[in-house]
Amino acid sequence: MTHENLTAVFEQVRKTAPLVHCITNYVTVNDAANVLLACGASPVMADDAAEAAEITALCSATYINIGTLNARTVESMRTAGKKAVELRHPVVLDPVGAGASVLRTETVRCLMDSVAFTVIKGNMSEIKTIAHGSGTTRGVDASVSDAVTDENLAESAAFVRDLAVRTAGVIAVTGAIDIVSDGTKTYACRNGHPMLASITGSGCMLGALVAAFCGTGAGCAVDAAAAAVCAMGLCGEQAYRKTVSAGGGTGSFRSYLLDAVSLLTPDAFAEGIKIESC
Amino acid sequence: MTHENLTAVFEQVRKTAPLVHCITNYVTVNDAANVLLACGASPVMADDAAEAAEITALCSATYINIGTLNARTVESMRTAGKKAVELRHPVVLDPVGAGASVLRTETVRCLMDSVAFTVIKGNMSEIKTIAHGSGTTRGVDASVSDAVTDENLAESAAFVRDLAVRTAGVIAVTGAIDIVSDGTKTYACRNGHPMLASITGSGCMLGALVAAFCGTGAGCAVDAAAAAVCAMGLCGEQAYRKTVSAGGGTGSFRSYLLDAVSLLTPDAFAEGIKIESC
Amino acid sequence: MTHENLTAVFEQVRKTAPLVHCITNYVTVNDAANVLLACGASPVMADDAAEAAEITALCSATYINIGTLNARTVESMRTAGKKAVELRHPVVLDPVGAGASVLRTETVRCLMDSVAFTVIKGNMSEIKTIAHGSGTTRGVDASVSDAVTDENLAESAAFVRDLAVRTAGVIAVTGAIDIVSDGTKTYACRNGHPMLASITGSGCMLGALVAAFCGTGAGCAVDAAAAAVCAMGLCGEQAYRKTVSAGGGTGSFRSYLLDAVSLLTPDAFAEGIKIESC
Numbered sequence: 001m002t003h004e005n006l007t008a009v010f011e012q013v014r015k016t017a018p019l020v021h022c023i024t025n026y027v028t029v030n031d032a033a034n035v036l037l038a039c040g041a042s043p044v045m046a047d048d049a050a051e052a053a054e055i056t057a058l059c060s061a062t063y064i065n066i067g068t069l070n071a072r073t074v075e076s077m078r079t080a081g082k083k084a085v086e087l088r089h090p091v092v093l094d095p096v097g098a099g100a101s102v103l104r105t106e107t108v109r110c111l112m113d114s115v116a117f118t119v120i121k122g123n124m125s126e127i128k129t130i131a132h133g134s135g136t137t138r139g140v141d142a143s144v145s146d147a148v149t150d151e152n153l154a155e156s157a158a159f160v161r162d163l164a165v166r167t168a169g170v171i172a173v174t175g176a177i178d179i180v181s182d183g184t185k186t187y188a189c190r191n192g193h194p195m196l197a198s199i200t201g202s203g204c205m206l207g208a209l210v211a212a213f214c215g216t217g218a219g220c221a222v223d224a225a226a227a228a229v230c231a232m233g234l235c236g237e238q239a240y241r242k243t244v245s246a247g248g249g250t251g252s253f254r255s256y257l258l259d260a261v262s263l264l265t266p267d268a269f270a271e272g273i274k275i276e277s278c
Numbered sequence: 279m280t281h282e283n284l285t286a287v288f289e290q291v292r293k294t295a296p297l298v299h300c301i302t303n304y305v306t307v308n309d310a311a312n313v314l315l316a317c318g319a320s321p322v323m324a325d326d327a328a329e330a331a332e333i334t335a336l337c338s339a340t341y342i343n344i345g346t347l348n349a350r351t352v353e354s355m356r357t358a359g360k361k362a363v364e365l366r367h368p369v370v371l372d373p374v375g376a377g378a379s380v381l382r383t384e385t386v387r388c389l390m391d392s393v394a395f396t397v398i399k400g401n402m403s404e405i406k407t408i409a410h411g412s413g414t415t416r417g418v419d420a421s422v423s424d425a426v427t428d429e430n431l432a433e434s435a436a437f438v439r440d441l442a443v444r445t446a447g448v449i450a451v452t453g454a455i456d457i458v459s460d461g462t463k464t465y466a467c468r469n470g471h472p473m474l475a476s477i478t479g480s481g482c483m484l485g486a487l488v489a490a491f492c493g494t495g496a497g498c499a500v501d502a503a504a505a506a507v508c509a510m511g512l513c514g515e516q517a518y519r520k521t522v523s524a525g526g527g528t529g530s531f532r533s534y535l536l537d538a539v540s541l542l543t544p545d546a547f548a549e550g551i552k553i554e555s556c
Numbered sequence: 557m558t559h560e561n562l563t564a565v566f567e568q569v570r571k572t573a574p575l576v577h578c579i580t581n582y583v584t585v586n587d588a589a590n591v592l593l594a595c596g597a598s599p600v601m602a603d604d605a606a607e608a609a610e611i612t613a614l615c616s617a618t619y620i621n622i623g624t625l626n627a628r629t630v631e632s633m634r635t636a637g638k639k640a641v642e643l644r645h646p647v648v649l650d651p652v653g654a655g656a657s658v659l660r661t662e663t664v665r666c667l668m669d670s671v672a673f674t675v676i677k678g679n680m681s682e683i684k685t686i687a688h689g690s691g692t693t694r695g696v697d698a699s700v701s702d703a704v705t706d707e708n709l710a711e712s713a714a715f716v717r718d719l720a721v722r723t724a725g726v727i728a729v730t731g732a733i734d735i736v737s738d739g740t741k742t743y744a745c746r747n748g749h750p751m752l753a754s755i756t757g758s759g760c761m762l763g764a765l766v767a768a769f770c771g772t773g774a775g776c777a778v779d780a781a782a783a784a785v786c787a788m789g790l791c792g793e794q795a796y797r798k799t800v801s802a803g804g805g806t807g808s809f810r811s812y813l814l815d816a817v818s819l820l821t822p823d824a825f826a827e828g829i830k831i832e833s834c
Contacts, residue, residue: 019416019417025601026304026582026585026601027585027586027589027599027601028586028589029304029305030305030306030308030309030478030479030586031586033305033306033478033479034477034478034528034529034532037475037476037477037478037528038476038527038528038529042416042417042418042419043305043417043418043478044375044378044417044418045303045304045305045345045346046346046375046379047346047348048346048347048348048349048381050349050381051379051380051381051382054378054379054380054381055378055379055417058378058379058416058417059417067601068601068602068603068604069604070603070604070606070628071604071606072348097600097602100600100610100611100614101602101607101610101611101614102607102610103604103606103607103610104607138575138598138614139575139598139599139600139611139614139615140598140599140600141598197593198593198594198818199590199593200586200589200590200593200599201586201589248811248815249594249814249815249816249817249818249819250590250593250594250814250815250817250818251590251594251810251811251812251813251814251815251818252811252812252815254529254590254811254814255526255529255530255532255533255811256529256530257529258527258528258529258532259526259527259528259529259530260527261527261528262476262527262528262529263527297694297695304582307582307583308583308584308586308587308756308757311583311584311756311757312755312756312806312807312810315753315754315755315756315806316754316805316806316807320694320695320696320697321583321695321696321756322653322656322695322696323581323582323583323623323624324624324653324657325624325626326624326625326626326627326659328626328627328659329657329658329659329660332656332657332658332659333656333657333695336656336657336694336695337695350626532807533804533807533808533810533811534807534808535807536805536806536807536810537804537805537806537807537808538805539805539806540754540805540806540807541805
């Protein structure tokens with residue numbers, strides 16, 4: 001199976017160079033900006049309510065990440081999200097740490113009440129929090145008990161598919177096996193490497209890529225999200241191999257990951273992705 | 279032409295180790311701090327109005343960058359800028375994204391009303407916004423139509439020179455050809471490499487360097503700004519060559535760029551800069 | 557002398573993977589997160605008062621760094637610190653720039669009035685400011701006159717020991733020779749390399765490591781803090797050697813430093829640390 005639709009989205013990122021408005025946390029914001037540039041998109045970070053809607057209107061996609069939320073920026077997230085929906089621009093939510101505090105869980109609920117997100121991308125603990133209203137997120141990491149495995153893949157995919165139907169958007173769950181669904185089409189992706197969890201920002205970088213890939217306007221949102229998930233995982237594999245052969249650790253891995261994103265070609269993407277419908 | 283005056287400024291950075299107060303965006307603030315240390319200066323980031331003036335007074339130069347502005351930090355920028363002027367310390371403005379939102383365009387106007395900036399450094403779209411009150415900035419990038427080329431160099435230089443006269447400060451416009459003018463002396467610099475635009479922060483790093491170079495007190499501000507522009511461009515060229523020979527991408531380029539700044543010697547600077555009066 | 561107690565703490569970091577709540581500056585927050593992951597711990601950054609106590613309660617240790625303080629985040633620091641003390645979790649203060657502005661000096665005083673810190677880690681100028689109520693911090697760097705040398709080591713150690721008694725906590729002073737004391741046990745550590753001062757964030761990374769090491773619950777706080785100080789210094793030495801052999805500068809050093817932390821084994825730690833009681 002060649003998944004030409006995903007490769008077609010991937011190719012469009014460099015061709016269309018989408019501007020992506022990011023309201024994201026200050027821990028990994030630099031990584032998000034650099035990964036957008038690396039994939040051929042352009043970042044704009046503007047988190048003040050006084051300009052959030054105007055910047056959203058300039059851009060092709062919006063990325064909202066609650067990693068270091070506060071009252072001021074949540075207001076801007078809502079403003080940007082609403083404007084994106086009004087303009088029919090894709091808008092991606094990264095509910096970092098939903099389930100770890102009442103503030104995070106409530107903020108996600110409020111944002112989802114105001115904004116029909118195109119894609120919601122999180123780990124299984126965050127996504128279960130969204131589905132059930134509470135969760136067991138360990139800080140910003142998924143609980144071990146929430147891991148997607150071959151044993152629970154069918155059940156996990158059904159859960160993700162159902163939530164996609166309920167939210168009328170795409171749900172992308174990251175983990176050893178990633179699941180992406182819009183309620184109709186559901187993908188399982190097996191790219192990636194555990195070393196991605198050994199640096200901060202790999203999840204946020206993926207969220208930004210999802211927004212960029214959706215911002216190309218090529219393909220449907222579920223294909224765009226799945227293409228981004230595969231691209232990030234594949235680049236993680238490549239960065240891991242380069243790190244090992246250089247005798248490096250997590251600092252080198254971080255640089256090689258950006259290298260891999262910036263050097264990834266459509267052919268290598270098509271060749272390297274490990275994705276199946278489920 | 280040897281441009282000994284520029285090399286003299288460059289040499290003074292390591293000799294005087296100027297402290298630079300930065301009120302800058304949270305996307306690239308780490309890059310700004312690291313490039314200041316790499317060139318031999320020291321950064322202090324303090325963006326609260328309650329200490330802005332006091333920190334400015336401790337430092338030799340102030341760098342103000344509106345990349346992720348909000349009401350709280352704009353107040354601190356104004357306070358720091360006024361104190362710098364009062365103490366006759368150089369103060370550099372980086373009007374990131376001026377022209378992309380009303381908030382940015384208005385903030386730049388207000389800051390310029392309160393503070394006589396020693397240097398204003400931006401891309402052509404940002405600088406045109408300052409000159410004309412509105413612009414066509416694409417997010418935080420210059421419009422393609424605003425590129426400085428050999429064909430429009432004389433006209434572009436005249437524009438920059440005129441604005442320098444009007445603002446009674448130095449204007450530094452970055453692009454494929456950089457133009458730096460104080461209204462009397464005007465330089466065109468041809469150092470640099472397109473890969474500098476493939477990472478976030480190269481513009482902000484340059485802004486911080488301009489402040490550090492001005493903070494040495496060596497030479498006039500136009501020479502200090504031109505020396506910083508040349509240094510950054512030259513380091514971009516070196517980092518590009520190292521990246522290609524290592525088979526790296528943008529992650530490696532980012533590390534090599536800091537490497538180049540930290541390793542640049544006065545001799546290599548004098549040898550490598552490509553600058554002409556115009 | 558083998559210092560098995562320090563190695564025992566070091567080993568526990570990877571075994572217990574402590575969650576560390578960080579309220580820290582936006583300049584080096586990414587470095588703090590990455591160094592925590594590199595050593596085997598996990599970071600959570602949450603700086604809003606609405607969730608600070610809840611996140612603190614989830615975690616095993618709290619790290620408070622005033623590098624880019626403002627009224628909003630200082631409130632969260634106080635809330636988090638009090639909760640940590642209430643739960644008997646270790647809480648580490650990094651008084652960045654204390655002595656450089658009234659705001660910083662006063663904030664440290666207020667935080668210390670509200671929170672019994674387990675460890676206070678700073679350079680000698682910051683620590684003298686805490687001891688005497690005012691200081692001569694040069695921005696965020698120590699004054700040259702405050703350097704710990706072999707000549708003043710006994711006197712410096714006595715000062716640190718006395719302050720530890722007064723604060724009823726551990727005081728860790730960093731410099732060419734580091735001194736760590738809880739008032740009873742006092743260590744001098746000679747690991748480290750001057751290149752650590754050529755990048756931003758090495759001090760903040762150490763502060764985060766101190767919190768992580770304390771968060772293992774292994775050993776007493778003075779041993780945990782001393783183990784972190786040794787680990788960071790040793791990794792700085794290794795990163796320096798790798799940088800030189802690769803012909804790199806400060807950008808490469810920064811990556812290699814994270815590499816070293818992520819690759820450091822208990823045997824290499826036990827072998828490489830240079831620590832003595834004093």
